[in-house]
Amino acid sequence: xxxxxxxxxxxxxxxxxxxxxxxxxxxxxxxxxxxxxxxxxxxxxxxxxxxxxxxxxxxxxxxxxxxxxxxxxxxxxxxxxxxxxxxxxxxxxxxxxxxxxxxxxxxxxxxxxxxxxxxxxxxxxxxxxxxxxxxxxxxxxxxxxxxxxxxxxxxxxxxxxxxxxxxxxxxxxxxxxxxxxxxxxxxxxxxxxxxxxxxxxxxxxxxxxxxxxxxxxxxxxxxxxxxxxxxxxxxxxxxxxxxxxxxxxxxxxxxxxxxxxxxxxxxxxxxxxxxxxxxxxxxxxxxxxxxxxxx
Numbered sequence: 296x297x298x299x300x301x302x303x304x305x306x307x308x309x310x311x312x313x314x315x316x317x318x319x320x321x322x323x324x325x326x327x328x329x330x331x332x333x334x335x336x337x338x339x340x341x342x343x344x345x346x347x348x349x350x351x352x353x354x355x356x357x358x359x360x361x362x363x364x365x366x367x368x369x370x371x372x373x374x375x376x377x378x379x380x381x382x383x384x385x386x387x388x389x390x391x392x393x394x395x396x397x398x399x400x401x402x403x404x405x406x407x408x409x410x411x412x413x414x415x416x417x418x419x420x421x422x423x424x425x426x427x428x429x430x431x432x433x434x435x436x437x438x439x440x441x442x443x444x445x446x447x448x449x450x451x452x453x454x455x456x457x458x459x460x461x462x463x464x465x466x467x468x469x470x471x472x473x474x475x476x477x478x479x480x481x482x483x484x485x486x487x488x489x490x491x492x493x494x495x496x497x498x499x500x501x502x503x504x505x506x507x508x509x510x511x512x513x514x515x516x517x518x519x520x521x522x523x524x525x526x527x528x529x530x531x532x533x534x535x536x537x538x539x540x541x542x543x544x545x546x547x548x549x550x551x552x553x554x555x556x557x558x559x560x561x562x563x564x565x566x567x568x569x570x571x572x573x574x575x576x577x578x579x580x581x582x583x584x585x586x587x588x589x590x
Contacts, residue, residue: 369407446529
């Protein structure tokens with residue numbers, strides 16, 4: 296009972312007021328709390344959900360009072376510019392679809408990503424949020440190809456449907472990407488500079504470079520993170536699928552790293568294209584000054 300009263304008091308409520316606000320029966324709650332076995336799991340889960348606590352933290356009494364009082368996005372993820380939450384939302388949706396709601400809720404609460412943030416896909420966040428979520432998926436043993444498929448699926452979540460609907464009307468892939476970079480990209484992120492290095496009848500090569508300001512904010516390790524690059528290439532392939540549903544593949548040419556800031560990736564859309572790609576990279580690499588000039 297003391298745990299519940301403590302939580303209620305953090306909101307300047309009495310226990311009775313908390314129970315009433317949650318639409319529960321006072322008599323039933325008190326009976327459970329005063330029983331020899333204590334509150335049942337459904338009641339504990341409702342309280343955990345109400346205060347956005349992990350189930351384990353509630354059971355163990357490890358309550359972050361500031362969070363329980365008013366859940367806010369973790370300071371390390373807050374930003375005025377950079378990514379938008381929608382770039383990370385697709386990863387969260389993927390985790391939920393493949394592992395279920397409860398592991399996803401536990402992850403977002405452990406990372407201090409509140410429900411009100413998840414309801415606002417346009418909220419600015421640091422690139423570090425995407426990197427942290429992808430790192431969490433790596434901890435489950437997910438491969439490069441699965442990270443890529445997450446990116447491909449980013450165009451399918453409901454929060455992005457309206458923004459991307461106009462892309463399917465493009466006359467060709469180059470026009471689509473030019474429109475996306477000029478008019479839509481800012482709704483997703485402003486961490487990188489994108490340039491079309493080459494375009495022909497069946498493929499397009501993108502050069503991607505992190506902005507210096509984002510490197511300073513997030514660190515070079517995050518800005519050139521391999522998982523983020525693979526996820527981003529998946530998003531590019533997913534964009535291509537909006538106008539060519541059966542043909543979208545990304546071929547990695549170069550990752551950014553200590554000796555070069557540029558990534559290079561080729562998008563193919565001929566009849567032999569595949570949704571997934573083989574990693575690690577090809578042995579033959581194209582250096583930052585070896586790509587062919589823009590078409």
